[in-house]
Amino acid sequence: MNLNNGSPLGKGTLHPAGSVLDAELMASVQTYRRRVASAYRSVKPDEIGTGIFGAPFLVSPKVDGELWFLKIEEGSAALISSNGKSIVGDVPILIEAREVAAKVKGLTLIAGELFAASTGKDRPRVGDVASAMAGGASAKVERLGFMAFDLVQGLLSDAPQQLAYSERLDAITGLLASGKRLKAIKTDPISSVSELPNLFAELVDGGKAEGLIVRSSQGTIYKVKPEFTVDVVIMGYTARTEDPQSVRTLLLGLTREDGHVQIAGHCGNLGGDSERRALMSRLQSLQCASTFRCPSRSGDLFTFVRPEVVAEINVTDLQVESSDGHVVRSMALDFDEKSGWRAVGAMPTANWLHPVLVRIRDDKKADAIGTRFSQILDRCHVEDVSAHVHERQLPESKVIRRTVWTKTTKGKVAVRKLVAWQTNKSDIDPTFPAYVLHWTDYSSGRATPLDREVRTAPTEELMQEIAARMIEENIKKGWEEVS
Structure with missing residues (x-):
């Protein structure tokens, strides 16, 4: 695994975002994250009885940590985040993982929550992870744990995601059975949604978990957390x-x-x-x-x-x-x-x-x-929360296209306008898109006279394609270009 840069983390090394240069590995990590994110459905505690479907279910506690991926291969082990951070070296959790790695053949990739054991009686909190990883060579890395919940690659097959979740869970549970800091999430099978309120009361109201993760037999994943x-x-x-x-x-x-x-x-x-x-x-x-x-x-x-x-x-x-x-x-x-x-x-x-x-x-x-x-x-860990915001001078945007059409019907003039511009800011600040298109549609005879649509594009070529589709769909017979 190719890595860039790095700073001490106990007796290991923490590499910053973007450091993992293995494109195939990162594609697996990011594809899994996108797929899982799209499968989640948030449900309020008072909606358990009406908002969760697809019994029977597999239910596990929601660990308050960060999504990371454990990569084990040929006796080596590393932790990888979806934005390309990596933890390697003699961190206690990875020492344990290397013992597991000796039992498997080929690359195995496991998704889980990286968490830090609380220093008090409270359950782990997401902010504890950053605290445990702070301090460089003196970081309290012995507090770090990894609660595995899914098999992304290897162990059972080259494409374990095509197998039933229960099979994937059984595989990682067996692999990590003797773990101390490295474990598979405890999961309870239940046959009816009526059993969920008691589990929520025990685990969440009882202060043992952040929420519940409920996996239905239909593939939907419900996340139940207090508002x-x-x-x-x-x-x-x-x-x-x-x-x-x-x-x-x-x-x-x-x-x-x-x-x-x-x-x-x-x-x-x-x-x-x-x-x-x-x-x-x-x-x-x-x-x-x-x-x-x-x-x-x-x-x-x-x-x-x-x-x-x-x-x-x-x-x-x-x-x-x-x-x-x-x-x-x-x-x-x-x-x-x-x-x-x-x-x-x-x-x-x-x-x-x-x-x-x-x-x-x-x-x-x-x-x-x-x-x-x-x-x-x-509720979450946000980076640089105490940092002073430094003002940056951003370049001006440049209008690339501006076209206006009009149409007169029964003495009333309707107007449609397309404006497209290049922001010139996306390379400096990722919150800005590279290109923006704004479509205006005004007709005084409609119930809603003014309609607007904003689209963004990463390239000028795609921006022009979107503009062409907007014009094709909206400018028909009777419309005249005036500028």
């Missing part, structure tokens, strides 16, 4: 097209230790019509300038507001990596009373799942205490 709330500052909003006096989506942020506000996510689950109108009435008076533009998922640009309103949001889970293993990043901004918002730089963060507005917190201030970023750190 939690986060206090965030409202940074902006979009309006409903059909009712401009109602908020459609909120742009929300968390306050970092240095005072910058980092975008935490969007929330469109805001309650009924009256709640949305009340939000609009309050936020419209707080509108302010912003040199940073942020689109919602519908393509509408957020209208920025002064950071004065705090909201309590309920979420089911947090994810610090995208499906391809890259660290999730979002923009940190600075607010000035006179000039408004401006972007400072993108920093690591976490994506939240299923956000729901609970209430407005008029008893809290939008500051480094009331809306502090550290609220999410009990």
